Amino acid sequence: MVSDRTHPMNDEILSAFLDDELPPERVGALLVALREDAPGSAELRDQLTVLQLIKDAVGGVEAPDDGFTLRILARLRAHRDARP
Amino acid sequence: MRVETLNPAPPAAPPGDADAPRAAPPASVDGELVARACAGEEIAFELLVVKYQRRAAAEIRRVVHDAAIVEELTQDAFMRAYDGLPDLQDRDRFWPWLRTISRNVASSYLRSGQNRLDDRPADPDADATILAFEQHASHGSVEDELAARQLFEALRRAMAALPDRQRDAILMREIEGLDYRSIAATMGLPVNTVKSLIFRGRDAIAVAIRPMLQPTRSRRW
Numbered sequence: 001m002v003s004d005r006t007h008p009m010n011d012e013i014l015s016a017f018l019d020d021e022l023p024p025e026r027v028g029a030l031l032v033a034l035r036e037d038a039p040g041s042a043e044l045r046d047q048l049t050v051l052q053l054i055k056d057a058v059g060g061v062e063a064p065d066d067g068f069t070l071r072i073l074a075r076l077r078a079h080r081d082a083r084p
Numbered sequence: 085m086r087v088e089t090l091n092p093a094p095p096a097a098p099p100g101d102a103d104a105p106r107a108a109p110p111a112s113v114d115g116e117l118v119a120r121a122c123a124g125e126e127i128a129f130e131l132l133v134v135k136y137q138r139r140a141a142a143e144i145r146r147v148v149h150d151a152a153i154v155e156e157l158t159q160d161a162f163m164r165a166y167d168g169l170p171d172l173q174d175r176d177r178f179w180p181w182l183r184t185i186s187r188n189v190a191s192s193y194l195r196s197g198q199n200r201l202d203d204r205p206a207d208p209d210a211d212a213t214i215l216a217f218e219q220h221a222s223h224g225s226v227e228d229e230l231a232a233r234q235l236f237e238a239l240r241r242a243m244a245a246l247p248d249r250q251r252d253a254i255l256m257r258e259i260e261g262l263d264y265r266s267i268a269a270t271m272g273l274p275v276n277t278v279k280s281l282i283f284r285g286r287d288a289i290a291v292a293i294r295p296m297l298q299p300t301r302s303r304r305w
Binding site: 011012014015016017018019020021022024025027028031034035045046047048049050051052053054055056057058059060061062063064065066067068069070071072073075076079080 | 109110111112113114115116117120125126127128129130131133134135137138139141142155158159162163166228231232235236239243254255257258259263264279280282283286287289290293294297300301303304305
């Protein structure tokens with residue numbers, strides 16, 4: 001059984017990406033697809049985060065994302081904006 | 085079965101600081117993300133956060149036990165990593181570098197005398213899984229705790245229900261840390277078959293747990 005997602009950037013690519021098994025020269029296309037303004041990027045980001053959650057849980061770190069990532073990124077943006 | 089439709093990628097962006105000593109061209113996904121982050125591509129560092137935030141927090145939890153402090157220190161670790169990224173020589177080894185930063189942040193906190201609220205003894209042998217769950221539970225509501233327990237129980241059931249080869253391949257990847265080539269050699273299968281087994285197994289688990297994740301979609305990246 002596979003998911004019914006329709007985004008052309010398929011789950012096999014996401015899975016290989018998270019395992020560090022995607023050829024580096026193909027990372028750029030994935031980043032373009034993940035940009036906030038890219039069509040279907042919300043769906044793609046969601047699948048990526050779910051696959052990462054599964055990876056972490058199987059690897060021994062069971063922690064759902066309760067906004068943890070977004071809070072890190074918010075602080076990072078503030079940090080970046082405060083730079084001279 | 086879906087067909088891969090990925091177009092050829094554009095060449096990697098050049099490094100940002102022309103005066104800094106340059107590492108070899110990236111040989112890995114992480115190396116490529118680091119190179120792009122150094123060149124100002126913000127989403128590249130965001131992806132490093134998505135990939136490693138739980139593992140960084142788990143490293144810190146080995147010595148610090150208060151959930152709010154663990155979160156703050158995890159943020160500190162990523163800030164330090166962001167600032168220090170241009171100086172990372174071996175860009176393909178981002179995680180070992182971040183893990184060291186995370187440990188150092190935790191150790192600095194303990195030495196700083198700011199740990200009066202976190203006076204439980206450190207236990208370096210503590211099980212990271214249990215600690216991670218306890219920390220999450222103590223940081224959220226009773227409803228969140230219940231939802232988290234149900235989520236990971238469902239995840240374990242889905243994992244147990246996978247065909248043996250899918251489950252074996254995923255366990256070799258996540259528990260033993262083997263790369264696809266090593267898993268393929270161990271299982272006597274082509275590398276592409278291993279890649280497919282792992283992605284199909286994860287996809288099946290994702291389908292099983294996705295309904296439980298919908299209520300929290302807005303809290304994720």
